[in-house]
Amino acid sequence: MAPLQITGQVLDVRRAGMYTVMSLTAPGLAERTRPGHFLNIGIGGEESGLLLRRSFAIYQVQSRGVYGGSVDIVIGVHGKGTQWLVDRRRHDYLSIVGPLGRPFTLPKEPANCILVGGGYGTAPLFMLADQLRERGCRVDVIAGAATEEKLFGTLEIKRAASTLTVTTDDGSMGVQGRVTDVLDDIITKTQADVVYACGPMGMLAAVAEVATARGVYSQCSVEESMACGVGVCMTCVLPVIGDDGITRMVRSCVEGPVFRGDRVRWSDVGTVPPDTLGAPTGGH
Amino acid sequence: MSRALITSGPIDPTVNLPSVDMSTSLGYFESPAPVFTASGCAAAGKELDQFFDITQLGGIVTKSVMMNARSGRATPRMAETPSGMLNSIGLQGPGIDSFIENDLAWLRQRGARTVVSIAGGSVEEYGKLAAKLRTVDGISAIEVNISCPNVEDRGQVFACDPNSSAQVIQAVRRNSDTKIPIIAKLSPDVTSIVSIAQAVERAGADAVAVINTTLGMVIDLDSMRPALGGITGGLSGPAIRPMAVRCVWQIHQALPHLPILGMGGIRNGEDALQFILAGASAVSVGTVTFHDPSAPFRVQQELEIALAQRGFATLREAIGFAHRGPDVTEVEEEQA
Numbered sequence: 001m002a003p004l005q006i007t008g009q010v011l012d013v014r015r016a017g018m019y020t021v022m023s024l025t026a027p028g029l030a031e032r033t034r035p036g037h038f039l040n041i042g043i044g045g046e047e048s049g050l051l052l053r054r055s056f057a058i059y060q061v062q063s064r065g066v067y068g069g070s071v072d073i074v075i076g077v078h079g080k081g082t083q084w085l086v087d088r089r090r091h092d093y094l095s096i097v098g099p100l101g102r103p104f105t106l107p108k109e110p111a112n113c114i115l116v117g118g119g120y121g122t123a124p125l126f127m128l129a130d131q132l133r134e135r136g137c138r139v140d141v142i143a144g145a146a147t148e149e150k151l152f153g154t155l156e157i158k159r160a161a162s163t164l165t166v167t168t169d170d171g172s173m174g175v176q177g178r179v180t181d182v183l184d185d186i187i188t189k190t191q192a193d194v195v196y197a198c199g200p201m202g203m204l205a206a207v208a209e210v211a212t213a214r215g216v217y218s219q220c221s222v223e224e225s226m227a228c229g230v231g232v233c234m235t236c237v238l239p240v241i242g243d244d245g246i247t248r249m250v251r252s253c254v255e256g257p258v259f260r261g262d263r264v265r266w267s268d269v270g271t272v273p274p275d276t277l278g279a280p281t282g283g284h
Numbered sequence: 285m286s287r288a289l290i291t292s293g294p295i296d297p298t299v300n301l302p303s304v305d306m307s308t309s310l311g312y313f314e315s316p317a318p319v320f321t322a323s324g325c326a327a328a329g330k331e332l333d334q335f336f337d338i339t340q341l342g343g344i345v346t347k348s349v350m351m352n353a354r355s356g357r358a359t360p361r362m363a364e365t366p367s368g369m370l371n372s373i374g375l376q377g378p379g380i381d382s383f384i385e386n387d388l389a390w391l392r393q394r395g396a397r398t399v400v401s402i403a404g405g406s407v408e409e410y411g412k413l414a415a416k417l418r419t420v421d422g423i424s425a426i427e428v429n430i431s432c433p434n435v436e437d438r439g440q441v442f443a444c445d446p447n448s449s450a451q452v453i454q455a456v457r458r459n460s461d462t463k464i465p466i467i468a469k470l471s472p473d474v475t476s477i478v479s480i481a482q483a484v485e486r487a488g489a490d491a492v493a494v495i496n497t498t499l500g501m502v503i504d505l506d507s508m509r510p511a512l513g514g515i516t517g518g519l520s521g522p523a524i525r526p527m528a529v530r531c532v533w534q535i536h537q538a539l540p541h542l543p544i545l546g547m548g549g550i551r552n553g554e555d556a557l558q559f560i561l562a563g564a565s566a567v568s569v570g571t572v573t574f575h576d577p578s579a580p581f582r583v584q585q586e587l588e589i590a591l592a593q594r595g596f597a598t599l600r601e602a603i604g605f606a607h608r609g610p611d612v613t614e615v616e617e618e619q620a
């Protein structure tokens with residue numbers, strides 16, 4: 001279904017640890033949203049000098065209610081744009097384009113699923129967990145971050161999961177270490193069929209490596225810098241192996257952000273591998 | 285494809301203004317509408333068709349295509365800058381055969397007017413691309429992106445030298461159907477854009493597209509290295525608009541009969557009107573599409589309003605209007 005371009009009104013802005021959760025009116029968005037979709041928000045108003053929209057995973061959507069539908073996003077302040085966004089207040093208007101991207105693929109049969117979220121990367125996993133359980137899947141969640149305050153939503157996600165394992169680099173909560181330190185064990189214990197992951201690129205690379213080594217199918221939602229978010233500019237590319245075995249520079253905004261973990265050439269992200277279709281030959 | 289609901293368009297359809305004849309021409313290309321997409325900012329139209337009806341535009345200018353598939357440059361390919369951005373995409377694309385088979389076929393079936401942008405690494409490549417396009421229907425014009433390094437001339441950019449620019453345009457002209465207008469796309473990174481415009485016109489260009497991006501650079505303060513994978517990048521967006529308007533003005537002043545497709549940071553109808561008044565016959569909307577995916581269509585609607593508000597019955601009357609002599613009333617006031 002085609003994305004919407006709508007004006008949303010801020011309904012609520014609340015703190016959640018290091019993050020800000022923002023609710024916006026978004027009529028029509030819920031019906032179109034599937035887990036893993038993202039949306040793009042315009043920054044700074046109509047005459048803004050910050051021209052490029054910022055991308056956020058869709059955390060929650062409500063299709064009904066007094067506002068005729070709304071959407072929640074989780075914002076971690078990174079630079080000027082996200083700072084401007086968390087400074088918005090109730091009743092402010094924001095320009096929204098979405099839902100965008102290719103969402104997570106859900107298994108047709110009940111399956112054992114592990115959901116791995118790094119930092120605010122847990123945000124899109126809530127909707128995913130709910131829909132997986134509706135399909136009779138087992139859901140186990142691993143949430144990891146550098147420190148406790150960089151985790152998002154660990155209390156709430158417990159509801160939707162058979163087990164929740166938390167890891168922090170500094171041990172301030174849960175197991176000290178990385179998500180991949182516990183992933184292998186949990187794959188064994190739960191006899192996992194699928195691993196879903198969203199978080200920083202380094203984490204995704206590590207998760208995909210463990211899953212692939214164990215012969216488990218994985219789906220990773222990547223975060224590449226985007227200019228348009230709708231597939232027209234070719235900014236957001238990374239090297240991905242196609243069904244035909246050929247590596248192409250693929251747009252993560254329309255062909256992703258969710259990719260099969262075994263198809264992304266993680267160690268080559270940020271480069272154009274020499275065997276990529278159309279890679280520069282010696283002459284260039 | 286189903287169309288997105290646009291509920292945030294700033295256009296008030298109730299505005300009670302006379303309609304304006306928006307038709308225009310670029311050489312023999314007659315178009316009922318004056319706003320185009322900009323090459324590289326609309327892919328081949330399909331994605332934007334989700335946000336507005338692309339057949340309503342003057343046309344889609346497709347991403348510059350080369351003979352062979354190109355991977356483009358390493359990421360990061362983009363850096364946001366004040367009121368603009370730098371890009372170093374590196375002409376990623378599928379190559380001309382795949383482009384004709386897939387993208388062009390889709391555009392033709394969709395019924396959108398199409399301007400195909402071509403790019404080459406040698407004069408010969410441009411000629412071959414034109415010859416390929418000669419075999420297909422449904423092309424309104426060819427835009428020739430000459431802001432490419434010439435592999436046969438130590439990587440010198442064609443657009444920076446009048447002779448190389450002219451050679452490329454001659455090669456395209458020789459290999460194209462005589463009825464297909466050729467639009468030479470000029471770089472602002474030259475000492476005299478007028479001399480390049482003169483050279484390409486003499487070589488057979490029917491119109492010029494003005495301007496391509498201007499070279500820029502950002503240093504990342506975390507890594508303390510260039511922010512872009514390609515080190516330098518092309519600057520675009522509202523930041524370059526005054527430079528683009530100046531280029532259009534200079535070319536129209538020197539070559540008033542040469543049609544101009546103006547672009548550079550157009551954000552709304554009034555920005556577009558500046559280009560028309562400076563001498564452009566039509567305009568392209570590029571980078572602002574990333575901010576507002578309906579921008580090309582919105583700008584076209586706003587341009588009609590901006591013209592009507594100033595009493596123009598046709599777009600053609602407004603082309604180059606800023607070059608006219610002093611207004612009679614002003615003269616009278618001065619004498620008084």
Ligand SMILES: Cc1cc2nc3c(=O)[nH]c(=O)nc-3n(C[C@H](O)[C@H](O)[C@H](O)COP(=O)(O)OP(=O)(O)OC[C@H]3O[C@@H](n4cnc5c(N)ncnc54)[C@H](O)[C@@H]3O)c2cc1C
Pocket residue numbers: 038052053054055056057058073074075076077078079080081082083120123222223224225226257364
């Ligand atoms: C598909 C996707 C989903 C995302 N989901 C979330 C989310 O749910 N919550 C959240 O807090 N953040 C999310 N991000 C990251 C968020 O978009 C960036 O943090 C934000 O764009 C940074 O903007 P800024 O102005 O604060 O930073 P600046 O560094 O000033 O931004 C400058 C430019 O770089 C781009 N940029 C910088 N960092 C990133 C990044 N990490 N990813 C993409 N673009 C970047 C910006 O869009 C902008 O164009 C997501 C990104 C993508 C691509």
Ligand SMILES: Cc1cc2nc3c(=O)[nH]c(=O)nc-3n(C[C@H](O)[C@H](O)[C@H](O)COP(=O)(O)O)c2cc1C
Pocket residue numbers: 233322323324325347348371373375401429469495496497518519520521522524547548549550568569570571572
């Ligand atoms: C991401 C990006 C890609 C571009 N790719 C091309 C291209 O392939 N060929 C071309 O002639 N111009 C290309 N351009 C230049 C634009 O067509 C246009 O000339 C320039 O950006 C100025 O207009 P704007 O400020 O409205 O974007 C590109 C610009 C951007 C931002």
Ligand code: FES
Pocket residue numbers: 225226227228229230231232233234235236237251252253254
């Ligand atoms: S961000 Fe423009 S193509 Fe993906």
